[in-house]
Amino acid sequence: MDKQEVRQVVLDIIADVALDEDVSNLKDDVALRDQLDLDSMDFLDIVMELKKRHQIEVPQEDYPQLASMQSCVEYLRPKFQ
Amino acid sequence: MTSQTTHTFDREYDTIVIGAGMSGLGAGIRLAMFDKKVLILEKHSISGGLNSYYTRFKRPFDVGLHAMTNFSPRGERKSPLGKLLKQLRIKHEQLNLSEQKHSTIVFPDTKLSFTNEFSILIEEIAQKFPHEIDGFLKLVDEIKNFNEVSLKNEYQAAKSVVSTYLKSETLIEMIFCPLLIYGSAWEDDMDFSQFVIMFKSIYLEGFCRPEGGVRTLLNLLLETYEQRGGELEFKHGVEKILYDGKKVIGVQTTKGEKIKANKVLSSMGAPETYARIDEQEKKTSAQTGRMTFTETIFITDKKPSDFGFHETIYFYNNRNKYLYRNPQTYYDDQSAVICFPNNFQDDDNPEGIIRVTFMADYTHWKKLLSEDRKAYREKKKEMGETAYDVVKKLLPNSWDAKIECIDTFTPTTIERYTGHFGGTVYGSPDKSRDGTTPYQNLYLCGTDQGFLGIVGSLLSGISMANLHVLSQ
Numbered sequence: 001m002d003k004q005e006v007r008q009v010v011l012d013i014i015a016d017v018a019l020d021e022d023v024s025n026l027k028d029d030v031a032l033r034d035q036l037d038l039d040s041m042d043f044l045d046i047v048m049e050l051k052k053r054h055q056i057e058v059p060q061e062d063y064p065q066l067a068s069m070q071s072c073v074e075y076l077r078p079k080f081q
Numbered sequence: 082m083t084s085q086t087t088h089t090f091d092r093e094y095d096t097i098v099i100g101a102g103m104s105g106l107g108a109g110i111r112l113a114m115f116d117k118k119v120l121i122l123e124k125h126s127i128s129g130g131l132n133s134y135y136t137r138f139k140r141p142f143d144v145g146l147h148a149m150t151n152f153s154p155r156g157e158r159k160s161p162l163g164k165l166l167k168q169l170r171i172k173h174e175q176l177n178l179s180e181q182k183h184s185t186i187v188f189p190d191t192k193l194s195f196t197n198e199f200s201i202l203i204e205e206i207a208q209k210f211p212h213e214i215d216g217f218l219k220l221v222d223e224i225k226n227f228n229e230v231s232l233k234n235e236y237q238a239a240k241s242v243v244s245t246y247l248k249s250e251t252l253i254e255m256i257f258c259p260l261l262i263y264g265s266a267w268e269d270d271m272d273f274s275q276f277v278i279m280f281k282s283i284y285l286e287g288f289c290r291p292e293g294g295v296r297t298l299l300n301l302l303l304e305t306y307e308q309r310g311g312e313l314e315f316k317h318g319v320e321k322i323l324y325d326g327k328k329v330i331g332v333q334t335t336k337g338e339k340i341k342a343n344k345v346l347s348s349m350g351a352p353e354t355y356a357r358i359d360e361q362e363k364k365t366s367a368q369t370g371r372m373t374f375t376e377t378i379f380i381t382d383k384k385p386s387d388f389g390f391h392e393t394i395y396f397y398n399n400r401n402k403y404l405y406r407n408p409q410t411y412y413d414d415q416s417a418v419i420c421f422p423n424n425f426q427d428d429d430n431p432e433g434i435i436r437v438t439f440m441a442d443y444t445h446w447k448k449l450l451s452e453d454r455k456a457y458r459e460k461k462k463e464m465g466e467t468a469y470d471v472v473k474k475l476l477p478n479s480w481d482a483k484i485e486c487i488d489t490f491t492p493t494t495i496e497r498y499t500g501h502f503g504g505t506v507y508g509s510p511d512k513s514r515d516g517t518t519p520y521q522n523l524y525l526c527g528t529d530q531g532f533l534g535i536v537g538s539l540l541s542g543i544s545m546a547n548l549h550v551l552s553q
Contacts, residue, residue, distance in 0.1 A: 016170070017167070018158075018167070019166070019167055019170055019172065021158075037158040037159060039159070039164070041164065041167075041168060041543075041544075041547065042167070044547055044551065044552060045168070048114075048115045048551060051115075052115055052116055060552070
């Protein structure tokens with residue numbers, strides 16, 4: 001998967017988790033928390049969805065890697081190979 | 082001592098949830114959403130637990146619902162309601178919430194009205210207790226900044242905290258009145274965290290009602306749970322929680338079936354849960370709460386609004402002090418909560434409805450019911466008449482509606498349908514805030530985890546499922 005595809009995967013998940021929020025103008029280098037109303041419950045959901053849809057495990061100590069879209073893509077891309 | 086019995090199981094699940102009330106369904110949906118094999122066992126033939134419904138006199142009745150607290154508008158995502166909708170992936174508009182008009186706390190010499198607009202209560206206090214308004218605003222600041230849902234909060238008596246801000250006994254009693262009767266398992270006082278939860282949910286957020294009552298919400302939850310692949314069995318109570326000396330390994334149902342599970346999430350209450358563990362494995366106990374209630378529901382041919390009466394809920398107290406405690410008799414007729422479900426913004430009820438709740442003593446009703454059924458029925462009737470007298474004092478003088486039918490429940494009714502010892506509504510005073518028990522793989526959710534009300538219970542189920550199953 002290329003970067004753009006991984007980005008789309010994450011975006012689809014965020015759109016489902018953050019029901020009725022506009023995710024079309026997300027800035028990749030800004031923390032997701034600062035752009036969307038995401039709390040720790042939502043991050044758990046993102047992790048759970050990654051596991052459910054793509055069998056990707058994100059251990060708790062790696063949650064900070066999911067802070068921004070850019071760091072998500074960098075962290076997750078190798079896991080999609 | 083440990084029991085060495087080897088069990089043969091009929092079936093196996095990741096998680097068994099005991100009870101299909103709000104918290105059980107909330108937990109179930111979360112678990113099913115992430116592909117856990119989950120089974121909810123419910124002893125009754127319908128869902129809802131303490132917030133269920135029934136049909137009598139060919140009319141639909143809600144069991145406990147006066148109002149849903151924690152109203153927040155669509156788009157608000159950080160509020161408890163917003164969080165729970167997000168977690169369950171339910172849209173705000175699916176609930177069709179209708180807000181209250183206004184409610185009033187009625188004491189012998191003073192009244193305080195409030196709506197879902199908090200500034201109204203501030204104005205009322207400024208006008209009626211001018212010396213207290215500064216203290217009240219400081220208290221509100223502390224409340225707003227307090228993290229009431231932290232699972233680590235220690236017990237702190239709420240009245241002692243509040244009295245550092247307010248001097249007037251009457252004002253303190255008035256503020257506490259709705260909060261105690263809508264959610265305290267403790268008599269006369271409550272835990273400060275609980276106080277903050279209730280204060281936010283009632284005064285800062287406010288009352289609303291789903292169109293069609295609690296059924297709308299329950300149907301939505303059941304549908305969501307089913308779509309996510311969760312299993313639910315009605316008329317299956319849990320007789321025993323099976324413990325192998327190290328951990329909980331499953332349950333035995335009232336039908337004698339043994340079902341294996343990695344985790345058991347119980348919403349049946351702390352004392353009720355612990356009573357299902359083998360006596361020889363006893364590690365803990367929880368007190369049975371002393372607070373319980375009666376309710377009389379009047380269906381009338383006309384609606385309160387036909388007489389220009391628009392109150393949604395009246396918190397009535399005829400004493401200078403508010404006695405939130407077991408009355409040591411059948412019921413306390415000197416205070417009551419009176420709900421007028423017609424008086425939400427949208428009224429979908431064809432007839433008038435008035436619900437009158439009294440504090441009650443379980444022991445009196447239980448004794449009467451077991452000794453003399455006829456006397457029990459007479460007592461219910463007498464209580465209904467007393468309740469109607471209280472209502473008439475509060476309604477306009479022109480009120481002349483005809484009563485079409487009356488239904489009453491007592492603490493023994495609550496016990497029969499929910500299985501709660503002592504007919505409690507707010508459970509045991511011994512809460513387990515983080516949901517853990519001394520038994521590995523057994524967790525509590527719902528009332529005795531400590532989040533209350535419809536929104537609170539749902540969040541309890543959600544957060545316990547998140548914490549003890551999904552993040553593991």
